[in-house]
Amino acid sequence: MPVTLTVADYIAEELVDRLETLINGTEQTDVVEVVRATRLGTFTPQDLQIVVMQSNPEIVPELMIPGNPPAEAWSLTFNLYLHMMPSETDSEVIDQKRNRFSADVRKVICTPTATWHNFDGYSIDANFGTLENIESGEGCGGIMMPLTVIFRTNEGDPYTVRA
DSSP states (O other), X not given: OOOOOOHHHHHHHHHHHHHGGGTTOSSSOOOSEEEEOOTTOOOOOOTTEEEEEEOOOEEOGGGOBOSSSOEEEEEEEEEEEEEEOOOTTOOSOHHHHHHHHHHHHHHHHTOSTTTGGGTTXXXXXXXXXXXXXXXXXXXXXXXXXXXXXXXXXXXXXXXXXXX
């Protein structure tokens, strides 16, 4: 029996699809892979890798819709970890690499420009949070880019999208 995806999963799949356009894509950053985190974190950090980690969804009371049937509004943050592991001999300014990587990620997420925040009709809004530089003693650093997506579902039915 095929698995039916929740609205949150459809949004995540669309996000990953957009990010995967950076693999051998036309932007300046050539990403090696896009990974959705598993419970065990079964991936090895690599240079120019994106790891998508979903936070817990939160209810948004002011965006709920009463009626028959009522609609629930949810806020879901995806933390995008943009891994960077440049060579010790790389002389390019690290801030330029970070700026380019985050700009390219933001650009592909925001395509198509007029409707990017709707995630193929599954959400009502999306916003980027504050970028956070990541430094690690093991040579893996980069950026954490939060993206919060707001969506509605029928009350008690996380599989059915509502406008």
